[in-house]
Amino acid sequence: MLKRSLRLAMKRNLDSFLKEHYSLTSNSVTAPITPSSKAPGPPAKVPKSNMVTTTIQLTTKEQQLRHLLLDVAKAIDESGKAPEPIALRWAGGWVRDKLLNIQSHDIDVAINAMTGVPFAQAMCDYCERPEAMSKHNIGPADIGSLHNVARNPEKSKHLETAMVKMFGLDLDFVNLRKETYTEDSRNPQMEFGTAEEDARRRDATVNALFYNLHDDSVEDFTGGLADMEAKIIRTPLEPFQTFMDDPLRVLRLVRFASRLQFTIDANTRKFMADPKVLEALRAKISRERVGVELEKMLKAHPFEALELIHDLQLFHAIFTDPTQENLPVPDISRWPVAYTCLDDLLKDRDSTSIAGRLISSTDASYSAWNLAALSPWMTVEEPPNPRRKANALPLVAIVSREGFKAPNRLSSIVAASHRNREEVLKLKNAVCNGESYIHERDRFGMAIRKWDTPAGTWRLQVLNALLVEALETLTEWRHEKSAGWKSFLDHLAKLDVYEVTTLEKLLDGGKLAKALGGIKPGKWTGPALEVCVAWQLRNPDETDPTGAIEEVQRRREELGIPLRRLFDDDERAVSFSTVRLAVFQHWLLGPSNTALLHEISGKYLAQLPKLSVDQALSSEDKNLDQGQLERLTAAISEKALRLKSVEEHSELLTEAAVASLSILCSKHHFVLDQDTLVKLTAVTDPQDPWTTAEAATTASKLLSEQLEGKSLIEFIINTVLQKSLKPLFMKSSSRITASGRPSQYTIIDDRSRPVIEVLPWRTQAPWAEATIQWAVNMSTTPLIQQHWPLFLPVLLALVENESTKTKARGLRTAREFMTKCSAQVLQNTGIGRVFADVTFPLLLHLPSVTPEDESTTILVPAYDVLIKLAESTGNTNSIERRRLFDRILRDGVFAGYFHASQHTRIVQVLLQKATVVINGLGIYTIKHLTPLLSMASSVMTDPFAVSYPPTLIAATQTLNAIITNAWPRIREVEHMENVIQILSLCWLNVSEEIEHEIPQTSEEIHTLSRELVHTARILQVLWAQDASVCPAKLSEALKQEPRLSDLFPETLA
Structure with missing residues (x-):
C-alpha cells in the first residue's frame, strides 16, 4: 500500500540521511572499513587457481534483475562515485538452493567497493530514469521501499544491510567484507574484503558460493561444490573460531543439515558442543535470533533437527532461561521418545487417527513440535517460592518465553498444556479402565471447555499429555503404546464432544438474569452459564432452555445468586407485611437466603422485649411508641448494619435492614441516632460487597432526609x-x-x-x-x-x-x-x-x-489526581502548571509507554491521559512534539492494532490534540508528512478491517474511521490558511491508493 508514494517521500529525505551516516564512497560505514585502492577499470577477475566454477540457469525475472544491476553498476562507474569498478555477486543461500533446484526468492547481493545502502539508493535513483524504466520494463509495482537494518555487534549482527523488493524478489545489499578479531574483544573490525575473504568467513562451505553477475558463473573458493556433491556440512575455516566468532552458526548448521538432509562434518561436529561455544551461544546471542532459527527448523524438518540437537548435546543451550541462575536441569535421556512418538503419529493423517484428530493445521503441527521439544521440562518440579502467585507461568512456559522468545500464544499453549496435563491423563485412564462415569457427556465436554484456553488448543494439550506420558514411561517409542490414547479419542468422538467449545448456548447472561427475576448480573453469571452448558450437553436435542433455568434455580444457593430486589425506589411507603412477604414468599428463595433474612426479621427483632416479630412486620395500623422505635432501630443497627468483617457480612442482610429503617422513618417520622447514620454512610456505594444498589440508593435518601443544612455540616465534621x-x-x-x-x-x-x-x-x-x-x-x-x-x-x-x-x-x-x-x-x-x-x-x-x-x-485515577493538581495551579501560562504537566508526560506517559507498550489497555489509558495533558499544555506541547508523534505513530501504524479499536481511537484523539495545540510546528514539511503518513497507514488498516468486518467490533471500527476523518479535517484547516503546507506529493499518493480519497478528498491536494 502506498508503495510508490511512500518510496518517493522516502527518497526526498534520504540524501540528508546518507550524508550523516553513509557515503557513496567506501570509506564510512559504522564499523571501520578500509577499501582496496585499485585504479578504476573493469571488474577485477579472481585468479582461477583459487576457485572452482560452474554455470547456473536463471529464470526470466532473475535474468531481468541481473541486467538491471549490471546497468546500475555501470552507471555508478561512469559517475565516478566508487573508488574502483563495481563488481556484483549473488551470494550464499540463493546460489546453494539454485544448484539444488530449490526455488528461492531471497537474494543477497554482494558488492566489492560500496556498502549496501548507497548502492541500493543508487539503484532506486536509476530506476526513476524514464530510459531505465523502458529498457528494463520496470512497472509501478516492481520496486518496493528501501529499508535499512543497522549493525548490532553485541548480538553478533555485524553487517548493516539495505533491503529492497525488486521484480518480486527480496534483495539484501551488503559489501564483500572480511572480519578481524582482537583478543580483548568479541566484536570484529569490519573491512572491505575480496570474494575469497568473504567466502571464508561464512558459516558453511555450501553457503559460501557466489554467482558472478559479470561472468554469469558460480565461484567456489572453499570447496562448497564438492561438499554439496558429498552432502556434507562443514565450516570454511577452523570450526572452533568460526563458532566463537558467531555462536548462532551452531544452530544454523543444524538447520541446514536437517533441511538439506546433509551430514555434518566430523571435525565441525566435534566443536559444536564445546562448552565454551555453548556458553557463548547462551550469553552472546539474543534469544530472538535463537527463536528464529528454531522456528525455521521446526517448520521444515523438525524430527531431523531435534535429533541433531539431541546428538550434539545442544538442548540445555537452547531450551533454557538465560535470565535465571540455578535453574533445575531436566532429564533429557529419554527425550527422543517424545519427538520420535510425534514423528511416528504424523505419518498417519487419516481423519480417525491420533494425528488426524489432534493436529488439524500447519500451525498446529508447528505448536506440536514445540511441545515435543519442551517435553522434558513438563515434568520438572518448580523450585520452591513462597512469593509465587497462583496464576504465575509454569517453568516450562518461562523457558519457552525467555529461551527462544516464543510468541505469547505459543507460551500460553505451553502453560495450558502443563496446567491441564494431569487432568487429561486422568480422563484417558478412566476410559481405558472403564470407569462408571465415562458415559457422562457433560463431564468430558465441560473438561474440554475448561482446557480450551487459548481457544482452539485443547487438542494440542491432549497431544502433550500423550507425549509426556511416553517420555515418562518408555525407553524407546513403540507405536502400539498409542492404543490407549486412540481409544480415548474414539470415545470422545462417540460422545460427540470435539466441537463442544463452539457450542451455541441457549442462554446468555442477560437472558438468564431476566429469567431469574431481573436480578443484576454479577460474579454468579459465569458459573451459572456453565451449569446451563452442562445441562445442554446432557440434553443435546433440547432447544427450550426451561430445564437449564430450573437447574440453575435448584443450585442458586451453591452459585451465590442474590435475591431479587425487595422493593422499588418509589415504594417507600410499603408496609412491613409487604417486606415480610417479599422476604418469606419470594419465588426464588432458597433455605440459605431465607435464613439470612430471617435473622433481621425474626431472630434479632424477636430479642426485643415486649415486641414480637409479627407485630413489627404485619401491623400497618399499629403506632409504635418512642421506646419501641428506639429499641427496634438499635437492634437493626447493631445486628444488621455493624460491619465486623467484609467476608462474613451479607449484602442481603444490609438491604433488608435499610429497607426496614426506611419504612420505620417513613411511617413514624423517626429521627435516627448518630451511630446509625454513620453506619448508613458505609452502605452508600453499591460497588462495596456488603451492600446493593437498592440499599445504597435508599441509604443515601435516608441520610439526605435526616441531615439537612447545618446538621449535615456538623455531622460530617464532628461525628x-x-x-x-x-x-x-x-x-x-x-x-x-x-x-x-x-x-x-x-x-x-x-x-x-x-x-x-x-x-x-x-x-x-x-x-x-x-x-x-x-x-x-x-x-x-x-x-x-x-x-x-x-x-x-x-x-x-x-x-x-x-x-x-x-x-x-x-x-x-x-x-x-x-x-x-x-x-x-x-x-x-x-x-x-x-x-x-x-x-x-x-x-x-x-x-x-x-x-x-x-x-x-x-493508572486512571492516579493520572486524574495529577491532572487536577496541574489544573489547579493557575492559568495556562502558569510556570508551575506547565512544569507539572511536563512531568506527567515525561515521568508518566512516556516512561509508561516505554515499559508497557505491548499492553494494549495500558497504552489506551496513557493515550487518553496524554490527550488531556496536551490540551492542558496548549502551545507548550511543542517541546514534546517528537516523542508524542513517535508514540502516536507506533500505535496507529501497527496493522495488528485494529484488533482493539479503543486504543486506536485514543491514539487518534491524541493526534488530534497534538495537531490542534502544536499547529505551528505541524505546519513544517517534516512533521506534516509524518502526520499524513500516520493517518494514511492507519486508514488503510481500518479499511481492510471494514472489508472483512467482524460484527462485534464493527461499531468501534466505524467510530475510529470517523475520528480519522475528523483529524484529516483539522489538517484541512491548516491547508486552508496556507496552501504551501499541503505536501506536493499528496495528490500522487491519492492516485496510487484510491482508498485514501475518503480521508483526503482530492480537492484538498
Missing part, C-alpha cells in the same frame, strides 16, 4: 471525621503531622511500624473507605477549605495502602477532594505537594510487576 475516622487514622502516614498538616521532614515508606498499628481500620473498620468517600462527596468547598486537615490523613492512608482497590478508591476520592479545595489552599498549605509525591510513583505500577487489570485500575 464522621473527628469521632469516627480520626481515631482510626492517627498514625496513617509519615507525610503529615499528628494534626493532619503536611510534614516538612518526611520519612518515605516507613515499614518499621507493625501493620496492626499502621492500619487498624483495615480490620476494625472496613466501612471507613465508603464513609470518607461519602463525606467528601457531601462536603462543600467552604467546609473543606476550613477543615482539610481532618480529611488528609484518611485520604493518604487509602492512597498509600497496598490494596489495589483501596488505592484506586482513595485516588478517586482525593480527586473529588481537590475539586472542592481551592488552588490557594492546595498550594499554600503544601497539600498539592503531598499528593504529587504520593501519586507520581503510582504511574509506574505497570506490567509485568503489576498485573494489567490492577495497573489500569490504578
Whole structure:
C-alpha cells in the first residue's frame, strides 16, 4: 500500500540521511572499513587457481534483475562515485538452493567497493530514469521501499544491510567484507574484503558460493561444490573460531543439515558442543535470533533437527532461561521418545487417527513440535517460592518465553498444556479402565471447555499429555503404546464432544438474569452459564432452555445468586407485611437466603422485649411508641448494619435492614441516632460487597432526609471525621503531622511500624473507605477549605495502602477532594505537594510487576489526581502548571509507554491521559512534539492494532490534540508528512478491517474511521490558511491508493 508514494517521500529525505551516516564512497560505514585502492577499470577477475566454477540457469525475472544491476553498476562507474569498478555477486543461500533446484526468492547481493545502502539508493535513483524504466520494463509495482537494518555487534549482527523488493524478489545489499578479531574483544573490525575473504568467513562451505553477475558463473573458493556433491556440512575455516566468532552458526548448521538432509562434518561436529561455544551461544546471542532459527527448523524438518540437537548435546543451550541462575536441569535421556512418538503419529493423517484428530493445521503441527521439544521440562518440579502467585507461568512456559522468545500464544499453549496435563491423563485412564462415569457427556465436554484456553488448543494439550506420558514411561517409542490414547479419542468422538467449545448456548447472561427475576448480573453469571452448558450437553436435542433455568434455580444457593430486589425506589411507603412477604414468599428463595433474612426479621427483632416479630412486620395500623422505635432501630443497627468483617457480612442482610429503617422513618417520622447514620454512610456505594444498589440508593435518601443544612455540616465534621475516622487514622502516614498538616521532614515508606498499628481500620473498620468517600462527596468547598486537615490523613492512608482497590478508591476520592479545595489552599498549605509525591510513583505500577487489570485500575485515577493538581495551579501560562504537566508526560506517559507498550489497555489509558495533558499544555506541547508523534505513530501504524479499536481511537484523539495545540510546528514539511503518513497507514488498516468486518467490533471500527476523518479535517484547516503546507506529493499518493480519497478528498491536494 502506498508503495510508490511512500518510496518517493522516502527518497526526498534520504540524501540528508546518507550524508550523516553513509557515503557513496567506501570509506564510512559504522564499523571501520578500509577499501582496496585499485585504479578504476573493469571488474577485477579472481585468479582461477583459487576457485572452482560452474554455470547456473536463471529464470526470466532473475535474468531481468541481473541486467538491471549490471546497468546500475555501470552507471555508478561512469559517475565516478566508487573508488574502483563495481563488481556484483549473488551470494550464499540463493546460489546453494539454485544448484539444488530449490526455488528461492531471497537474494543477497554482494558488492566489492560500496556498502549496501548507497548502492541500493543508487539503484532506486536509476530506476526513476524514464530510459531505465523502458529498457528494463520496470512497472509501478516492481520496486518496493528501501529499508535499512543497522549493525548490532553485541548480538553478533555485524553487517548493516539495505533491503529492497525488486521484480518480486527480496534483495539484501551488503559489501564483500572480511572480519578481524582482537583478543580483548568479541566484536570484529569490519573491512572491505575480496570474494575469497568473504567466502571464508561464512558459516558453511555450501553457503559460501557466489554467482558472478559479470561472468554469469558460480565461484567456489572453499570447496562448497564438492561438499554439496558429498552432502556434507562443514565450516570454511577452523570450526572452533568460526563458532566463537558467531555462536548462532551452531544452530544454523543444524538447520541446514536437517533441511538439506546433509551430514555434518566430523571435525565441525566435534566443536559444536564445546562448552565454551555453548556458553557463548547462551550469553552472546539474543534469544530472538535463537527463536528464529528454531522456528525455521521446526517448520521444515523438525524430527531431523531435534535429533541433531539431541546428538550434539545442544538442548540445555537452547531450551533454557538465560535470565535465571540455578535453574533445575531436566532429564533429557529419554527425550527422543517424545519427538520420535510425534514423528511416528504424523505419518498417519487419516481423519480417525491420533494425528488426524489432534493436529488439524500447519500451525498446529508447528505448536506440536514445540511441545515435543519442551517435553522434558513438563515434568520438572518448580523450585520452591513462597512469593509465587497462583496464576504465575509454569517453568516450562518461562523457558519457552525467555529461551527462544516464543510468541505469547505459543507460551500460553505451553502453560495450558502443563496446567491441564494431569487432568487429561486422568480422563484417558478412566476410559481405558472403564470407569462408571465415562458415559457422562457433560463431564468430558465441560473438561474440554475448561482446557480450551487459548481457544482452539485443547487438542494440542491432549497431544502433550500423550507425549509426556511416553517420555515418562518408555525407553524407546513403540507405536502400539498409542492404543490407549486412540481409544480415548474414539470415545470422545462417540460422545460427540470435539466441537463442544463452539457450542451455541441457549442462554446468555442477560437472558438468564431476566429469567431469574431481573436480578443484576454479577460474579454468579459465569458459573451459572456453565451449569446451563452442562445441562445442554446432557440434553443435546433440547432447544427450550426451561430445564437449564430450573437447574440453575435448584443450585442458586451453591452459585451465590442474590435475591431479587425487595422493593422499588418509589415504594417507600410499603408496609412491613409487604417486606415480610417479599422476604418469606419470594419465588426464588432458597433455605440459605431465607435464613439470612430471617435473622433481621425474626431472630434479632424477636430479642426485643415486649415486641414480637409479627407485630413489627404485619401491623400497618399499629403506632409504635418512642421506646419501641428506639429499641427496634438499635437492634437493626447493631445486628444488621455493624460491619465486623467484609467476608462474613451479607449484602442481603444490609438491604433488608435499610429497607426496614426506611419504612420505620417513613411511617413514624423517626429521627435516627448518630451511630446509625454513620453506619448508613458505609452502605452508600453499591460497588462495596456488603451492600446493593437498592440499599445504597435508599441509604443515601435516608441520610439526605435526616441531615439537612447545618446538621449535615456538623455531622460530617464532628461525628464522621473527628469521632469516627480520626481515631482510626492517627498514625496513617509519615507525610503529615499528628494534626493532619503536611510534614516538612518526611520519612518515605516507613515499614518499621507493625501493620496492626499502621492500619487498624483495615480490620476494625472496613466501612471507613465508603464513609470518607461519602463525606467528601457531601462536603462543600467552604467546609473543606476550613477543615482539610481532618480529611488528609484518611485520604493518604487509602492512597498509600497496598490494596489495589483501596488505592484506586482513595485516588478517586482525593480527586473529588481537590475539586472542592481551592488552588490557594492546595498550594499554600503544601497539600498539592503531598499528593504529587504520593501519586507520581503510582504511574509506574505497570506490567509485568503489576498485573494489567490492577495497573489500569490504578493508572486512571492516579493520572486524574495529577491532572487536577496541574489544573489547579493557575492559568495556562502558569510556570508551575506547565512544569507539572511536563512531568506527567515525561515521568508518566512516556516512561509508561516505554515499559508497557505491548499492553494494549495500558497504552489506551496513557493515550487518553496524554490527550488531556496536551490540551492542558496548549502551545507548550511543542517541546514534546517528537516523542508524542513517535508514540502516536507506533500505535496507529501497527496493522495488528485494529484488533482493539479503543486504543486506536485514543491514539487518534491524541493526534488530534497534538495537531490542534502544536499547529505551528505541524505546519513544517517534516512533521506534516509524518502526520499524513500516520493517518494514511492507519486508514488503510481500518479499511481492510471494514472489508472483512467482524460484527462485534464493527461499531468501534466505524467510530475510529470517523475520528480519522475528523483529524484529516483539522489538517484541512491548516491547508486552508496556507496552501504551501499541503505536501506536493499528496495528490500522487491519492492516485496510487484510491482508498485514501475518503480521508483526503482530492480537492484538498
